[in-house]
Amino acid sequence: MGNAAAERTYREVMTREAPAPATPFEAATRDFVFGEVWPRPGLSRRDRRWVTLTCVGAADAPEPIDEHVYAALNSGDMELEAMLEFVLHFAVYCGWPKASHIEGVIRRQWARIRQERGEEAGPLPVLDNAALGLNDWDERIRRGAEEFVDVNLIQAPRGETPYTHAGILNFVFGHVWQRPGLTRRERRIITVACVAIDDSPMPLRSHVGAALNSGDISKEEMDEIVLQFAAYYGFAKGEALGGTADAIWAERDR
Amino acid sequence: MGNAAAERTYREVMTREAPAPATPFEAATRDFVFGEVWPRPGLSRRDRRWVTLTCVGAADAPEPIDEHVYAALNSGDMELEAMLEFVLHFAVYCGWPKASHIEGVIRRQWARIRQERGEEAGPLPVLDNAALGLNDWDERIRRGAEEFVDVNLIQAPRGETPYTHAGILNFVFGHVWQRPGLTRRERRIITVACVAIDDSPMPLRSHVGAALNSGDISKEEMDEIVLQFAAYYGFAKGEALGGTADAIWAERDR
Amino acid sequence: MGNAAAERTYREVMTREAPAPATPFEAATRDFVFGEVWPRPGLSRRDRRWVTLTCVGAADAPEPIDEHVYAALNSGDMELEAMLEFVLHFAVYCGWPKASHIEGVIRRQWARIRQERGEEAGPLPVLDNAALGLNDWDERIRRGAEEFVDVNLIQAPRGETPYTHAGILNFVFGHVWQRPGLTRRERRIITVACVAIDDSPMPLRSHVGAALNSGDISKEEMDEIVLQFAAYYGFAKGEALGGTADAIWAERDR
Incomplete structure (x- = not known):
């Protein structure tokens, strides 16, 4: 994919202009991550965002979290409610502390977006206790x-x-898996990314296996999840996730 | 547990008023983490704090570290000396960089507490080289x-x-395990949380096994550690820790 | 770079035949990681291996650790002594449990290599206590x-x-930084990768800054480290490392 196409993808995903690359890393960000990974078919942009948000949230590098949360909301791909529901699911699988940080980022980036759009940003309403199930x-x-x-x-x-x-x-x-606000399939995508970050063998096997065997995620979609995940959380853990998915699939075929 | 009880637990643990929940994550923080996990019997609040401090230190999301270090010191559950000794032990098992960060937080939160109490906060005295063993x-x-x-x-x-x-x-x-300032049992709790975060299979098995087989930590206490850990570092690694503890216990019974 | 060149690089780096890619992840492994990243000039293969070994060791996915340790030793790029010295340095910055795992892998892969070569593999000699400094x-x-x-x-x-x-x-x-067995520059490369994995802001800034400001690692080499790191530990943490290096460099220029 040429530079122009990669820059267009960057613009669509990040909702801002692509910076001119000044280092090999920035060049690879443009050419590989935005030129090769994000524009692939087989997984919606919203699904790719769930994988990416999980990865940047777990990696907890401040800027990427800010940028991807902003982009997810600003693009309109995610509603505020879905993002806040994501935080709870992410907390369960990647732990409370990182969830607490990303929730703060969502509030700040949402306020920023409202401000950029000239809208009022009041406090969120307190939730109804009846929603606790x-x-x-x-x-x-x-x-x-x-x-x-x-x-x-x-x-x-x-x-x-x-x-x-x-x-x-x-x-x-x-409670959590039964909550509205995210589909079960979305909860599976987020969970698969979380257990791949963790890479404890049992939860990795069981959640990847259940995602595939339930039919909620096809093998082709899982293969796309693996690549999106590898881009944002590295080829080392990507190999473990991909290997697990392949092994489960091979067993199924037998 | 009702909201009032959960809020009281929040106040006791965090040493400040519970915020009104406006998101699913905040509601679950109140209802599950402070309503269900912290008030459980079977593990002292100080022990739950060691697990929690290890988790927030490892997750290195800035706000939770600040809040839990402040709360641990401000509640009087931990003395400054024990907290500083924790940093060295944590450095060994979770690496020097995260330890460096949490040590800075301890210094700043301690200064803040001294100031809130109208006390002078001078520099710490330099330690005696004879303490190096x-x-x-x-x-x-x-x-x-x-x-x-x-x-x-x-x-x-x-x-x-x-x-x-x-x-x-x-x-x-x-040297480290022989130092005064933390009991061996406390070092075990911190180590169990660290190896559960790491989840390299051998160290996980050996430290959880030694904690149980030494009698320093009972199976019931380990079960509480698993839940406290899962709340703060996620259910994926929580499952790996719990599964390891159960497998060791089952072997022992045979 | 064409497939044939990427496969040749794979063979040289991993010291075995490249598998035929069956998934998007495997195709990207060949085309991006081995086709684009490893063959770049500006950083020696040994230096790229230090970054990679740190990343796979930290990610603790079993197969990538086995494969990269085997390849590092089998290629002759690393001597056994340097690999074992790496473990101690890595333990300090990424924690003892993961170091314990990778040391076990080094022993097993070394035994495998000796066996493949028809050489005897006796136990390692016990080290001299005078080496403790x-x-x-x-x-x-x-x-x-x-x-x-x-x-x-x-x-x-x-x-x-x-x-x-x-x-x-x-x-x-x-003691550790003064030990022979790795050059200071090599210790810097390993440390930079470790603090980038951790991404606590202060250690990240201080170690990247010292690496650049000492002149031990040039900005061009650091840029290559960032890309190699991003490939193996993901573009999220890669962005944090690259941003830190760029900020330090920009300050220096002023």
């Missing part, structure tokens, strides 16, 4: 176990430990 | 190998490589 | 402060905390 604990745990099975395609753990009981059954599957 | 190399390496066995419950490595010789036997077990 | 603590701390200044081009910290006293002055600059 079931408060019959037995029912919540039961429903959490069901959701666990639906999402992971394996048996739910018995709630024998604080992690599985208060964590997995009550909160992660008893 | 044994300076007979043969004796130090011998004693380091002993400490390695005591802590890890496995054979010490022969000092065949710079890492095992100058690193493990001389410094990590020849 | 000065054991007069006052002198060691004094010399550590000197080395700190030499390496960082800023004032040494007073040893007021366990981290600065037992850690920085006694061990990191009182």
